[in-house]
Amino acid sequence: xxxxxxxxFVTVHRAGSFTRAAALLGLSQPAVTxxxxxxxxxxxxxxxxxxxxxxxxxxxxxxxxxKAAPHLDALVEITETGLDDGSSLRTLHLAGPPEFTAERALxxxxxxxxxxxxxxxxxxxxGNAEETLEGLAAGHHDLxxxxxxxxxxxxxxxxxxxxxxxxxxxxxxxxxxxxGALRHDAALAxxxxxxxxxxxxxxxxxxxxxxxxxxxxxxxxxxxVPDLRAVLACxxxxxxxxxxxxxxxxxxxxxxxxxALYEPAVPPLxxxxxxxxxxxxxxxxxxxxHESLLRAAADWN
Numbered sequence: 250x251x252x253x254x255x256x257x258f259v260t261v262h263r264a265g266s267f268t269r270a271a272a273l274l275g276l277s278q279p280a281v282t283x284x285x286x287x288x289x290x291x292x293x294x295x296x297x298x299x300x301x302x303x304x305x306x307x308x309x310x311x312x313x314x315x316k317a318a319p320h321l322d323a324l325v326e327i328t329e330t331g332l333d334d335g336s337s338l339r340t341l342h343l344a345g346p347p348e349f350t351a352e353r354a355l356x357x358x359x360x361x362x363x364x365x366x367x368x369x370x371x372x373x374x375x376g377n378a379e380e381t382l383e384g385l386a387a388g389h390h391d392l393x394x395x396x397x398x399x400x401x402x403x404x405x406x407x408x409x410x411x412x413x414x415x416x417x418x419x420x421x422x423x424x425x426x427x428x429g430a431l432r433h434d435a436a437l438a439x440x441x442x443x444x445x446x447x448x449x450x451x452x453x454x455x456x457x458x459x460x461x462x463x464x465x466x467x468x469x470x471x472x473x474v475p476d477l478r479a480v481l482a483c484x485x486x487x488x489x490x491x492x493x494x495x496x497x498x499x500x501x502x503x504x505x506x507x508x509a510l511y512e513p514a515v516p517p518l519x520x521x522x523x524x525x526x527x528x529x530x531x532x533x534x535x536x537x538x539h540e541s542l543l544r545a546a547a548d549w550n
Contacts, residue, residue: 250295252324255317258283258296262314263527264386266303267501273388273526314402322528338368339534344384345394347375348477348497349412349521354394357545358538369534385524393524394542403427405530406522407539414457414517415497417507418442418490426510435511436462443471443489445480453492460517481507493521496549 261270261281263367271278289296296310306314345354350373362368378383378395385393386403398406422442430438444454444466451470458466472483481498484491485506501507523542532537 254288342390343373344381344390405523405527408523409523410549411518413495419487436464440467445472445483445491446470457492461513
């Protein structure tokens with residue numbers, strides 16, 4: 250059986266689409282369709298059911314993928330390891346949210362970009378969870394960090410770390426808030442405090458209010474800026490309250506530039522995932538970056 254046909258088959262199986270598989274393989278969609286039909290003729294059985302949006306594997310298709318994919322991934326590992334002789338640096342394309350990527354991921358990967366014969370060059374791009382996963386699936390990125398676990402077989406996600414969220418404001422707001430009311434009905438006590446957020450929908454504040462106060466925030470966004478580091482800067486100046494990751498505001502809390510307005514018994518958490526296209530961890534530069542981030546995340550937790 251032609252290994253090229255099997256490679257195309259496994260890519261389609263993981264991608265769930267001839268179009269997406271074609272982009273990943275660098276082939277035209279008719280070429281991918283032709284290869285799958287050739288393989289189906291050789292096996293005498295259909296491998297996929299064509300649908301309006303993509304394809305669904307048949308039972309035979311799932312069985313073949315289960316048997317073939319590990320061996321194809323192993324061949325890729327052998328090939329990539331053999332070619333990785335240190336004569337040239339591979340490029341790792343990383344994508345993730347701007348704050349987390351800048352503050353945590355990039356410093357953890359910087360030591361792997363040296364000229365020790367095993368390093369790589371690094372290119373980073375920022376985006377939300379949906380954008381980064383779409384870019385990864387389309388082959389624009391090698392590694393993505395996000396807060397959404399992808400569905401399907403094309404992408405493989407590994408939990409990276411949990412992020413604690415803290416409700417903060419500048420100290421002068423504590424003088425204007427009824428601390429007694431804050432203890433008994435925090436949502437009510439804070440309803441007149443301006444909100445600083447990353448989006449008009451107040452994603453972090455709304456999630457915090459729902460998790461901790463079982464309610465919705467009453468105040469709209471007074472300052473909306475699409476970067477949590479800018480949100481922190483606005484909070485420090487007294488613009489209002491915000492919900493921020495503890496790692497991002499820990500230093501400001503220690504310096505007294507901001508204070509935690511409320512300390513719930515169980516603080517809200519958000520999980521970050523490290524995501525790759527299935528099978529690509531066999532490539533040395535992606536595997537090393539993946540391992541390095543997981544190792545660094547042990548200290549972040």
